Every structure is written in C-alpha cells, then in structure tokens.
Amino acid sequence: MEYSPENSHRGPMSADIPYTDQYRIINLPQRHRVASGFCRVTKYRRCRVCEKPDWCGYTTDEQTSICMRISNGSKGISRNGGNIFHHNRLFLVANHRPNRRQALPPIAIVPIEIRNAVYEELFRRSPVLRYYSQLIDGPNGLLSRGLCQPEIQNYGALPRTHKERASLARALNKFVMLRFPMYASRRTHAAIVGVPGFWQDDTGNVQLWKPRNYNIPLLVIPYRDDKGRIQACQLRLHKSEVSHSQKKYRWLACPFPFRGASSGTPIHFTFKPADLPPVKTVVITEGALKADILVSLRPKAHVVATSGVSCSHAEIIHAVRPYNALIAFDADYKTNPVVARQLARLIAGRERDIVIHQLSTTTKIVCWQTGKGIDDAVLANSPLETMTILEWFSTLEGKILAEVKRAWNEANYHPWISLIKK
Ligand SMILES: [Zn+2]
Numbered sequence: 001m002e003y004s005p006e007n008s009h010r011g012p013m014s015a016d017i018p019y020t021d022q023y024r025i026i027n028l029p030q031r032h033r034v035a036s037g038f039c040r041v042t043k044y045r046r047c048r049v050c051e052k053p054d055w056c057g058y059t060t061d062e063q064t065s066i067c068m069r070i071s072n073g074s075k076g077i078s079r080n081g082g083n084i085f086h087h088n089r090l091f092l093v094a095n096h097r098p099n100r101r102q103a104l105p106p107i108a109i110v111p112i113e114i115r116n117a118v119y120e121e122l123f124r125r126s127p128v129l130r131y132y133s134q135l136i137d138g139p140n141g142l143l144s145r146g147l148c149q150p151e152i153q154n155y156g157a158l159p160r161t162h163k164e165r166a167s168l169a170r171a172l173n174k175f176v177m178l179r180f181p182m183y184a185s186r187r188t189h190a191a192i193v194g195v196p197g198f199w200q201d202d203t204g205n206v207q208l209w210k211p212r213n214y215n216i217p218l219l220v221i222p223y224r225d226d227k228g229r230i231q232a233c234q235l236r237l238h239k240s241e242v243s244h245s246q247k248k249y250r251w252l253a254c255p256f257p258f259r260g261a262s263s264g265t266p267i268h269f270t271f272k273p274a275d276l277p278p279v280k281t282v283v284i285t286e287g288a289l290k291a292d293i294l295v296s297l298r299p300k301a302h303v304v305a306t307s308g309v310s311c312s313h314a315e316i317i318h319a320v321r322p323y324n325a326l327i328a329f330d331a332d333y334k335t336n337p338v339v340a341r342q343l344a345r346l347i348a349g350r351e352r353d354i355v356i357h358q359l360s361t362t363t364k365i366v367c368w369q370t371g372k373g374i375d376d377a378v379l380a381n382s383p384l385e386t387m388t389i390l391e392w393f394s395t396l397e398g399k400i401l402a403e404v405k406r407a408w409n410e411a412n413y414h415p416w417i418s419l420i421k422k
Pocket of ligand 1: 047048049050051052056066067068069070
C-alpha cells in the first residue's frame with residue numbers, strides 16, 4: 001500500500017492501525033520493505049521530526065513520518081491532522097537502528113469477551129478499594145475528584161511491586177485456562193498473553209505491566225465499549241512517579257519490548273447506545289476517568305471519551321452520530337494551538353458526518369471559566385455555557401484562531417461562509 005493522506009486511516013493514534021506490522025519488516029533488507037501500515041513512535045523508536053517518544057507516527061516502510069508537533073517543512077497534513085514528512089533513503093540508512101528484540105511477529109489481542117472477563121477478574125482480585133488511603137481518600141484521591149462510591153467499585157489497582165503483579169498475572173492466567181479451556185488449549189503462549197498488559201518473560205513466567213516497583217499502587221481505569229464491556233484499561237501513575245515530560249496516564253499494554261498485545265486507543269462509553277434513543281444529547285470529553293466523574297456529578301449525563309484530543313476521532317463521530325453532541329474538551333485549547341487544532345478537526349469531522357448522513361442533529365461546544373476539565377468545572381460549580389460552533393469560533397483570537405482556521409481550511413469546512421452571507 002502506498003502512503004497518502006487518503007489511505008492513512010485516521011493517523012498513528014487510531015485504534016485499528018496495524019502499527020505492530022513493523023515486526024515483520026524491521027530486519028529485512030531495504031529493498032524488501034513494503035509499506036503495510038503505521039507504527040506509533042515509542043521511546044525505543046522516537047519521532048524522527050520532533051524526537052519525542054509519543055503522539056507521532058511513521059509508516060512501516062520508514063519512508064514517512066507523521067509528526068503531531070512540528071509543521072515547518074512538512075509536505076502536507078495527514079487525516080489525523082499530523083504533519084507529513086517524507087524521508088530520503090540516505091537519512092534512513094544513517095538513522096535506522098533495528099532493535100533485534102522486536103524482530104518477532106506481533107501478539108494479537110484476544111477477543112473482547114476474554115479481555116472483559118480478565119479485567120473484571122483483575123478488578124475483583126485487586127480492587128482500588130484495597131488502597132483506600134493512597135488512591136481514594138486524600139487530596140489527589142478519587143473522592144476529591146468527584147467520583148462517587150458506587151463508581152469507585154468499578155475501578156481496579158495494580159500493586160506496587162513487580163512480584164505482586166506477577167502473582168496476579170499467574171492467578172489470572174489460571175482463570176483464563178479454567179474459564180476458557182478451549183481457547184487456552186489452542187494457544188502457543190500462556191493463556192493470558194494477548195490480553196493487553198500481560199506478557200511472558202524469557203523463562204516463561206507470566207507478567208503484568210512493567211518489571212519495576214513503584215512507591216504507590218497504580219489506578220486502573222476501565223475503557224468500556226458500547227455494550228459496557230471492558231475493552232482496555234488505562235493506568236494512572238502517581239505524579240511523584242513520573243517526570244515532567246512523561247505522561248501520567250498510560251494504556252495498560254506492554255507491546256515494547258515485552259511482547260504483549262497492544263491495546264489500541266479505544267473510546268469509552270458511560271452508557272449503552274442501544275438504551276439511549278436518537279436525538280438525545282451526548283457529551284464528548286477526553287479521558288474515561290473524567291467521563292465517569294462527570295456522570296457521578298451529573299447522573300443524567302451520557303458521555304463518550306477519547307483517550308486523548310488527537311485520538312479516535314472517527315470512532316467518536318460514529319458513536320455520537322444519532323445524537324446531539326456537546327463537545328467538552330479541556331480548556332487548554334484556549335492556550336495550546338495543537339489542542340485547538342484537534343478540537344477544530346473533531347468539529348469539522350462531526351459536521352461533515354452530519355452532512356453525509358443528512359442528519360438534523362446539533363453540535364455545540366461547552367465552555368467554562370474555572371478548571372481545566374469539565375469535571376473540574378462542575379465540581380467547582382462553575383457555570384457551563386454551551387455555544388454554537390460559530391459562537392465558539394467568534395470567541396477565538398490570535399494563534400488559536402489562526403490554527404482553527406487552518407484546520408478547517410484543510411478539512412474544507414467553512415462555517416463562516418454562512419456568517420458572511422447573513
Ligand atoms: Zn513528532
């Protein structure tokens with residue numbers, strides 16, 4: 001497959017991108033490499049444009065980078081709003097350092113039924129309630145964020161030590177063998193391998209998450225699908241355990257270098273669309289924890305969440321298609337052009353979807369004065385204001401306005417034309 005913005009799927013961060021295809025090509029001579037998909041950058045293979053270990057992507061043939069941060073000198077815009085850079089061969093030869101440990105076929109993710117059962121059992125055996133003082137109570141605890149008690153029972157935690165997590169992994173491996181014996185008997189790896197987060201070390205022992213110890217247990221946040229099943233989980237590391245440049249929220253998955261399955265970047269539902277009639281209103285936000293907190297504070301809200309502003313736009317747009325949408329992304333779009341651009345792309349994508357499907361659903365933007373996320377605003381009793389797309393657009397200025405205009409021009413979406421006509 002040749003790369004072009006048209007066949008780029010939805011960019012490096014989308015859920016269904018076969019980025020693990022890199023395993024198949026990485027040790028082949030240059031002439032054998034064929035582009036067959038995308039890879040996400042990692043700390044083992046950083047972005048060749050901005051040199052950061054996250055957010056950006058590249059084609060498996062190493063010919064093209066999609067940088068989410070730097071636009072200077074790019075050859076165009078990919079479908080996920082990233083900047084396209086083509087590399088020449090010389091650059092590739094000089095920079096290509098294959099990691100021998102990655103030269104094996106990727107681990108396929110297990111079916112949703114097994115993933116859901118394993119994560120439910122993980123939460124049963126290692127509930128967040130076990131770490132009340134560290135994760136629930138206190139200044140950064142779930143209660144202070146606004147998550148209510150019944151919802152807290154649906155959250156898990158990973159023990160601090162590598163050893164305790166390995167013991168959980170063994171127990172859950174047995175659980176899969178007992179609960180899904182037919183499935184387990186067909187596996188060439190341990191039964192649990194293929195559930196993101198689990199992997200098998202060189203001596204055959206099953207492991208859960210990375211082989212290191214933490215000072216504080218890790219919160220496990222479920223990402224539920226449209227039927228309420230846990231399709232993947234995110235971890236929240238305590239802020240004392242991550243450096244300034246590292247992310248606090250991580251997918252529970254260890255594809256590199258431990259050879260576990262990748263989680264993809266699924267979206268999270270706080271409700272079952274089958275139970276919610278069309279033309280009701282759904283809130284779109286960023287992060288499953290935020291979505292759950294919002295529902296705790298406003299029990300009538302129906303919320304879907306992406307794992308990040310640039311992730312899974314197509315999935316979100318599909319999920320909210322029958323509904324009126326309230327987009328409630330974090331307030332940092334007001335100061336961060338990169339975030340503003342992603343918000344603009346989502347709006348343009350949603351509006352295009354409405355036109356294509358000839359719908360009469362509405363799209364509004366939620367704004368507030370206090371706090372970063374909508375959950376912070378609701379918790380602080382800050383009034384929520386909903387704006388039409390044009391009202392929102394008219395509040396923008398400077399770099400943010402320019403970035404939104406640029407994104408909408410690229411998407412061939414021009415809502416201001418109707419403004420001029422009026
Ligand atoms: Zn980059």
